[in-house]
Amino acid sequence: MKNNKLYYVLIPLIILLSWTIISSLKLISPLFISSPSDVFFETINLFTIGKILVDIYHTLYRAFFGFILACLIGIPIGLIMGYYDKIYSSLEFVVEFFRSIPSTALFPLFLLFFGIGDESKIALTAWTASLVLIIHSMYGVHLGKKLRIKAAKTMNIRGAKLFQKIIFPEALPQIFGGMRVALSLSLVIVVVTEMFIGTNFGLGFRIINAQLVYKIPEMYSIIILTGIIGFLLNKSLLLIEKRIIHWTN
């Protein structure tokens, strides 16, 4: 166990060390890469000023809003597609096609429909995340045991009750896998869209702004901060998943 923890921090330490060496020996110009200490103090500075908290709030708000919308839309569609073969056949192509379009390529279209405010960012996030959730929920049903459904049907469990009591819990492990992918993607989409237009708040806006005015330590600091937020979101969802999905393994 002790050994495992060592391995866990070994590679990050090597990366940090190489970063320090590269920046202190000026192997790469400080215009491109700041020193770890500069980035560290810049981060402290950002938090003492406090404005970064507002940006974190806006980014998280948009990501969560889109993600939750995606759950409400994507999971039911995926479950129904997974269970009814005819619906699957008629929607499979559409879903696969939309999934193949890089969702950021659709952002101009979403701007057109939803305007430059929060709505277009949230809508694009919801769009991207629901496609992921549809696929995962659908596979959740496909991978489920057919006998459980057959057994429930012998007890006259049908329709909505069948979904609620058998199909949904059966697909839940896959759905959670999809939720983790979708949540990470939500953060990606929000940060990217914040770099474009229509907001003065958000981590994406701050990153592109710092780069434009050559505040390089600040840029690195917020990039890393965004990474930490994404990491923590994923870990928290994994923790919730482990509490709920207790029956696999």
Place this chain on the structure above:
Amino acid sequence: MTIIEVNNISKEFLQSNKKNKINKVLNNISFKIEDGEFVTIFGPNGCGKTTLLNIIAGIENPTFGEILINKQNPEFSKKGFVFQNYNESMLPWRTALGNIELALEIQNINNKKRKEIAQHFLNKVDLLKYKDNYFYELSGGMKQLVAICRAFAYNPEILLMDEPFSSLDYSTTRKMELELLKVWRETKKTTLFVSHDIDEAILLADKIIILSKRPAIIKEIIKIDLPRPRKLEMLSSKKFFEIRKKILRLFENEKQ
């Protein structure tokens, strides 16, 4: 009173690889089962026992013939089913008690009453102390007992069991059979139990329906007049051996 009537059932499958080749599984099967009887269907592996059970359950349709349960199409009757594979027919995300409650939730029975019924059956098979254990935490034998409790709690007109103990070891199987009989004795549900284990088929039954190899016909229906409640000692009684010998003789002359 006759509760299950099986009239001239035949089942044929079209063989998919050979054109027009018909594969006959069941050949003109007829029998009657009286209310409250425990009947076992015994026959060699692959003879069509499960197909017959599925047809009675209404899961599959016969090619010829008809089934009547309480004089009606099986579609309209309430059937309890215990599958061979308990891991894939029960709900691992629920507790032992929760699994039994599933059978009651769709019948407009309130929460308190549901728990009472489920606990009653768990108690009957001495599993009450495991009621809050998740299904996957139970041993194989316990899991199948929970499945049996679920079928009884559903309060069906007839109970159908498809080799429920076939994946358990010898001594667990014998123990489970006695537990099953304990619950059955109390409710006196008409039960149709498929088995390929001759001791099991005799120990449980009021009568045994003996099927031949495929295409299955009824070789014989034997009444078992061992006294109830059945006990494990009976497995080595003279009477038991006589019945066993009689059944084995039926298969002696069969061509391989």
